[in-house]
Amino acid sequence: MNLTAPCYQCGEKAxxxxxxxxxxxxAHPLIEVKSPLTLHSCKRCDAVKVPGGWKPITCEPxxxxxxxxxxVRILLDHEVRxxxxxxxxxxxxxxxxxxxxxxxxxxxxxxxxxxxxxTERYPVEVRMxxxxxxxxxxxxxxxxxxxxxxxxxxxxxxxxEEEEIMTIITEMTVADYGKDAKAYVSETTRTKHGIDLKxxxxxxxxxxxxxxxxxxxAQRKENYKLIGQDRGGKKKxxxxxxxRLQRFTLNDFVRVDGAPCxxxxxxxxxxxxxxxxxxxxxxxxxxxxxxxxxxxxxxESTKRQFMVVTRVYGQPVQLMDSKTFEMFEIDDESLFQDxxxxxxxxxxxxxxxxxPLP
Ligand SMILES: [Zn+2]
Ligand SMILES: [Zn+2]
Numbered sequence: 001m002n003l004t005a006p007c008y009q010c011g012e013k014a015x016x017x018x019x020x021x022x023x024x025x026x027a028h029p030l031i032e033v034k035s036p037l038t039l040h041s042c043k044r045c046d047a048v049k050v051p052g053g054w055k056p057i058t059c060e061p062x063x064x065x066x067x068x069x070x071x072v073r074i075l076l077d078h079e080v081r082x083x084x085x086x087x088x089x090x091x092x093x094x095x096x097x098x099x100x101x102x103x104x105x106x107x108x109x110x111x112x113x114x115x116x117x118x119t120e121r122y123p124v125e126v127r128m129x130x131x132x133x134x135x136x137x138x139x140x141x142x143x144x145x146x147x148x149x150x151x152x153x154x155x156x157x158x159x160x161e162e163e164e165i166m167t168i169i170t171e172m173t174v175a176d177y178g179k180d181a182k183a184y185v186s187e188t189t190r191t192k193h194g195i196d197l198k199x200x201x202x203x204x205x206x207x208x209x210x211x212x213x214x215x216x217x218a219q220r221k222e223n224y225k226l227i228g229q230d231r232g233g234k235k236k237x238x239x240x241x242x243x244r245l246q247r248f249t250l251n252d253f254v255r256v257d258g259a260p261c262x263x264x265x266x267x268x269x270x271x272x273x274x275x276x277x278x279x280x281x282x283x284x285x286x287x288x289x290x291x292x293x294x295x296x297x298x299x300e301s302t303k304r305q306f307m308v309v310t311r312v313y314g315q316p317v318q319l320m321d322s323k324t325f326e327m328f329e330i331d332d333e334s335l336f337q338d339x340x341x342x343x344x345x346x347x348x349x350x351x352x353x354x355x356p357l358p
Contacts, residue, residue: 021115028111029120031089032081036125039075039101042133044140048074054133056177068101069093072126076105084109094123101126134181135200144186144198145238146205150212151194152245153219154296161245162195165212169197172208180204202239209241214268217286219244251300253348256284257293260350262357276348276355303346303357311341319345319354328354 006013007020015021040049046061047054048071055074061067072091080089087107095102106121132140150157150165157165169185176183182201189196199205213220221244224237248254252263256273265272270285271294284290306319306328316329322344330353339345347356 015115016112021118024115025111025118025120028083030082030084030087030107030109030111031105031120031122032083033076033079033105033122033124035123036127037075037079038127038129039071040129040131041071042136043130044132044136046071047133047135049131049133050074050078053178053181054135056133056135058174058177065093072101072103075126080105084111091124099128101128135184138182138200139184139186142186142198143182144200145182145202146199147238147240148197148199148205148208149194149240149242150197150245151242153247155247156192157194157245158249161216161249162190165195168211168215169208172211173204176201176204176207205239205241209243212243215266216243216245217266217271218246247296248299253297253300253302255293255295255297257290260297260348260355274358276357279358297350298348303348305344305346306354307344308339308341311339319347328352330354330356 004014005018007023008014008018009023010020012020012022016024019027041047042049042054045056046067047056049055057067057070057074059070061070076089076091082089087109089105089107091103091105093101093103103124103126104121105124106119108117108119110117150162152158152161166188173183173185180201180203183204184200185197186200187196187198199208209220212218221242222239224239227236227238229235246266248263250263250266254261254263254273256275259278260276261273262276263271264274264281270283270288272281272283274281284294305322307322309318309320309327311317316331319328319330320326321328328349345356347354349355
């Protein structure tokens with residue numbers, strides 16, 4: 001016979017450690033939350049103050065009530081103490097006054113594996129307080145540790161490059177939200193020379209510069225400028241990072257080690273080129289010895305269209321420029337196999353010779 005002693009607190013049938021389920025749950029709650037709580041948010045960007053800093057709203061709020069829900073969620077993530085890791089916290093809005101919100105915080109789970117799941121519900125008063133977060137106050141004061149300048153070698157930064165670069169910068173800035181209060185761009189200026197950005201944090205600026213340098217195989221220069229000194233007499237500097245994009249872009253013509261090539265790809269893995277004479281692709285990176293031999297020939301727009309006039313086996317192929325009607329001859333082998341008379345090809349002319357493009 002198995003005799004169980006009654007709950008030593010209330011006399012009901014005991015379930016765990018000499019307590020009935022209800023008394024055990026009371027002694028071992030799933031969560032704990034204090035009331036009232038203060039929801040301190042930024043009036044400019046809606047970030048929520050949490051211990052150690054400000055937490056930004058990263059999901060675009062759908063409505064004012066959705067924003068408030070996101071803010072309360074951030075607050076509860078920091079204020080609710082969980083005694084069980086897996087406790088899923090929910091809350092419902094009970095009543096909303098001007099600066100006070102009444103919510104019910106609830107969770108369900110088992111306090112002990114031998115008793116069934118139960119639900120706990122706590123009324124919480126949330127008091128709203130508004131201020132300006134660190135990021136917004138530094139940003140509005142124009143504070144910036146770094147200037148990033150984007151230029152291109154011997155040409156203007158193209159519109160598509162500009163768009164791509166701004167997307168990269170935005171993504172990297174957003175990724176740092178909540179981790180670095182200075183992760184912002186306080187000013188963007190576009191001139192005919194390129195783009196200038198004032199960036200709150202030097203760290204973010206360097207990260208962006210690293211990324212652009214490797215994606216565009218760009219040149220990079222850094223310099224520090226003395227901007228003053230703090231009260232303690234310590235000199236303060238501001239860094240300027242210059243990223244200079246290459247003279248060439250995708251599909252432009254360059255010479256590598258003397259050989260005319262077309263740029264096929266640019267990225268972290270290097271510069272992908274197609275050798276127009278050897279008719280094969282290869283990749284070089286900024287560390288390869290051939291990199292120093294890299295020269296710009298002409299932009300993609302210098303390519304010309306030709307018509308194959310005659311093609312007889314074993315004889316030079318006659319090509320005619322589709323616009324100027326100028327005639328050229330090339331070796332049969334240098335033409336791509338599938339082209340027949342009457343068809344057109346693209347090529348560039350270097351030293352009076354046509355180099356067909358792939
Ligand atoms: Zn009991
Ligand atoms: Zn703010």
